[in-house]
Amino acid sequence: MPTETVYRSSEDQTPLVRSVLHEQEHVWVLYLTGQQTKDNRLTHALLRDGLLAALRDVRRQWNEWVEHEEVGEGAALITSAELSSKIFSNGLDLFNALKDPHFFNEYLNPVFAELLTFPIPTIAAIGGHAFAAGFTLALAHDYRVMNAQRGYLCMNEIEFGAHIPRGMLGAIQSVVKSSTLMRKIVLEGHRFPGSEALQAGLVDALADGQEGTLRRAFELAGQVKSRAAKNAWQVNKELVHRESLAMQFEPPRVSKL
Numbered sequence: 001m002p003t004e005t006v007y008r009s010s011e012d013q014t015p016l017v018r019s020v021l022h023e024q025e026h027v028w029v030l031y032l033t034g035q036q037t038k039d040n041r042l043t044h045a046l047l048r049d050g051l052l053a054a055l056r057d058v059r060r061q062w063n064e065w066v067e068h069e070e071v072g073e074g075a076a077l078i079t080s081a082e083l084s085s086k087i088f089s090n091g092l093d094l095f096n097a098l099k100d101p102h103f104f105n106e107y108l109n110p111v112f113a114e115l116l117t118f119p120i121p122t123i124a125a126i127g128g129h130a131f132a133a134g135f136t137l138a139l140a141h142d143y144r145v146m147n148a149q150r151g152y153l154c155m156n157e158i159e160f161g162a163h164i165p166r167g168m169l170g171a172i173q174s175v176v177k178s179s180t181l182m183r184k185i186v187l188e189g190h191r192f193p194g195s196e197a198l199q200a201g202l203v204d205a206l207a208d209g210q211e212g213t214l215r216r217a218f219e220l221a222g223q224v225k226s227r228a229a230k231n232a233w234q235v236n237k238e239l240v241h242r243e244s245l246a247m248q249f250e251p252p253r254v255s256k257l
Contacts (some may be wrong), residue, residue, distance in 0.1 A: 007053050009036065009045040010158050016050030018082075020056070020069065024070045026065075026075035027221045030054050031082050032089065032172035040081055042133050044100070047107040051074035051079075066231050074229035076221035077118070083210045088126045088149065089134025094162075104250035108133065109167035113248045115140040116174060116241045120236035121224045125217035125227075126203065127210035131156055136171040139202070142237075143224070145217045148194040148206040154183065158189040170247030 007017040007138060018031040030051070032040040040046070058077055065071045081088050086146045115122055115137075124130075124138035135153050138144050146153070146167040155172070157164050164172075164186060176182050181200055184190045197203045207216035238245065 005054070005057070007050045010049050011045065014045070016046050017054045019054045020134030021061075022149040025218075025222065026072055026225065027218065028075075028077045029056050030077065030079045030167045032080070032085075034082055034085050034087075037090075037093065038085075039087045040134065041090055041093045041106065042111075042137065043093040044096065044103065044107050046188070047111050051111050052107075052114060055111070055118070059114075059119060071229050071231070072226065074120065074225035076121045076123065076225040078123045078125050078214070078217045078221060081127055082212050082216055082219070083127065083214065085210075086128040087134075088124070088128050088130040088151070089137055090129065090254065091134050091156075101252070104165050108165070109248040109250065111137070111166050112140045112171050113245060115185055116171075116196055116245055116248075117234055117238050118142075119231065119232065120228040121221065123217045123220055123224075125214045126151060126153070127213045130154075133168060136168040140171040141177045143220055145213050145220060146194045146197055146203040146204040147208075147210055147213045149209055152191040152193055153197050153202055154191040154192075154243075155190060156189045160188060166247045166250050170244035173247070174241050253257075 003021045003023060005019045006015050008015055013038045015033045018033060020029045034040050036043060036046060062075060079218060122141040123143040123145060126138055126143040126144055126146040128147060130138050131154050135155055192202060194206045198206055205216055205220060207213040
């Protein structure tokens, strides 16, 4: 039977992330519960008490398996919204994020850094919309499976005059190597449906419906998890993503007098 751990807000105990370990397959699924915000906005609590705590616990478990030579055929991790949600993540809790000068360096960027250096393959199961920081959260994973029937990928900051923080841009650059595609994402705020996202290389596979998207993510996990069995996945990722990792720091902004 799968083992479930619920990660809650340290302030009010709201469930933020359900981590489900399918022990026989060595596959974790992190479900964004949507109970703090219905659209899974990346709040302080969801990032620190939910995603970061869950990812670090998975990393610790993997390291224990490595230490005791119990890795089997490897392992993988999938991130998904609950299947009842039409939204993977709608981005930042922007007002509270911008109020906190430490938000990017202490909350958002550590999650990106964790994913960009994760020791086992990671897959974002995008069952619905992924906007702004939600889009970049998906891009920080190694693979992405998207619902062909619902949802867009979009960096919509340009629509309301916001700049894209360095850490988020680093997550985009971990995937996007074409200047033309980068322009379309960052400067035009283009909305990519599943078919176009696949053609652009932003996602690796499409599936029908939210349940189908998660099933396809499980299939992909089964295909790639063995690549981590010799415990070289993290070191190689750090080399591949060295420039994106260097961007996971937001310089302090100078006040205008």
